[in-house]
Amino acid sequence: MTYCYVCPHRCGVDRPENMNDTSYDKYFGSCGCGMLPIVARAGLHMWEEPCISGTKGSGTVFFSGCNLHCVFCQNFDISCKGFGKEISIERLQEIYQELIAQGAHNINLVTPTHFAEAVIKSLPEKLSVPVVYNTSGFESQDTLRKLNGKVQIYLPDLKYSDDKLAIKYSNAPYYFRIATDAIKEMHRQVGEAQFDENGMMKKGVIVRHLILPQATREAALVFDWVKNNASNCFFSLMSQYVPFGKAGEYNEINRKITKREYNKVLDFCYDTNFSEIYVQDLSSASKKFIPAFDLTGI
Numbered sequence: 001m002t003y004c005y006v007c008p009h010r011c012g013v014d015r016p017e018n019m020n021d022t023s024y025d026k027y028f029g030s031c032g033c034g035m036l037p038i039v040a041r042a043g044l045h046m047w048e049e050p051c052i053s054g055t056k057g058s059g060t061v062f063f064s065g066c067n068l069h070c071v072f073c074q075n076f077d078i079s080c081k082g083f084g085k086e087i088s089i090e091r092l093q094e095i096y097q098e099l100i101a102q103g104a105h106n107i108n109l110v111t112p113t114h115f116a117e118a119v120i121k122s123l124p125e126k127l128s129v130p131v132v133y134n135t136s137g138f139e140s141q142d143t144l145r146k147l148n149g150k151v152q153i154y155l156p157d158l159k160y161s162d163d164k165l166a167i168k169y170s171n172a173p174y175y176f177r178i179a180t181d182a183i184k185e186m187h188r189q190v191g192e193a194q195f196d197e198n199g200m201m202k203k204g205v206i207v208r209h210l211i212l213p214q215a216t217r218e219a220a221l222v223f224d225w226v227k228n229n230a231s232n233c234f235f236s237l238m239s240q241y242v243p244f245g246k247a248g249e250y251n252e253i254n255r256k257i258t259k260r261e262y263n264k265v266l267d268f269c270y271d272t273n274f275s276e277i278y279v280q281d282l283s284s285a286s287k288k289f290i291p292a293f294d295l296t297g298i
Helices: 089-101 113-122 141-147 163-170 175-190 216-229 259-270
Strands: 038-045 058-063 107-110 131-135 153-156 201-210 234-238 277-279
Touching: 038 089, 058 089, 089 107, 089 113, 113 141, 141 175, 153 175, 163 175, 175 201, 175 216, 201 216, 216 234, 216 259, 234 259, 259 277
Parallel strands: 058 107, 107 131, 131 153, 153 201, 201 234, 234 277
Antiparallel strands: 038 058
16 A cells, blocks of 8 residues: 655545556545646647747647645646546656657656655666756655655746635645745755756756735745745746636636736846846736646657
8 A cells, every 4th residue: 555645734544556447445545646747738838937938839738637736726737636547657758759859858757746656767867958846846755855866957836825715725735835845855865956058957956936915015026035945046927817717716816916906026026136036027917828738749
């Protein structure tokens, strides 16, 4: 039996090796998934930070399921509804090589936390391009230490500084403490950011924050923590919020952010001497930038 403690929820449930095992009931812990990876799309992605997407695209592997289930998730169909195809670790390794052959600057593992054990097995040796671990930030120290040496670029969210919001929207108690501790461990592993001659990141940490409606103070507090505690990391301020999933059940977040909210956060960030910032234009708040989850590349 495999009792799962891979993420901070520490469910302790026996997750099946694959989802076709009928000897299990339907409860597999917070993620609701078995141990084998479930993938909804794999392909070149142009809409990450410039040092990740570059000119050829980031080789993204979108995993299904999630250990957070944010009510507003833009990938709701795969993170919460579970759309995707279960594959073997060998097939996951093939997908890496297929993306590299297409010219991918890196292999970008999107929402990989609950499949971390499979990811570790899929990377017995270093790939010819950097591996990006693209995560909600809700990571356990034990799991991160197992990833040491297998991941060159960490791309964590820092979604909240207020645990009340983390619980309300993401079912993530103690989120801020857990995520900030995770970011410190990520930086310990990969160190200072390094870039190649074309400006592509070879290793480093980029901390992301998505501005939510009526949460400009939250964004300022998150940025302030990064500036004061993770100044060797880059910061990515995201304005792409569009209501998805169950956001309609929460009036305060059932809209895009306003130009006033956007400018307020931007002014706060620019009023400091912290220069390592990526900023999304407000026009990024559009559904057209969300990829089609149609099993492409699987």
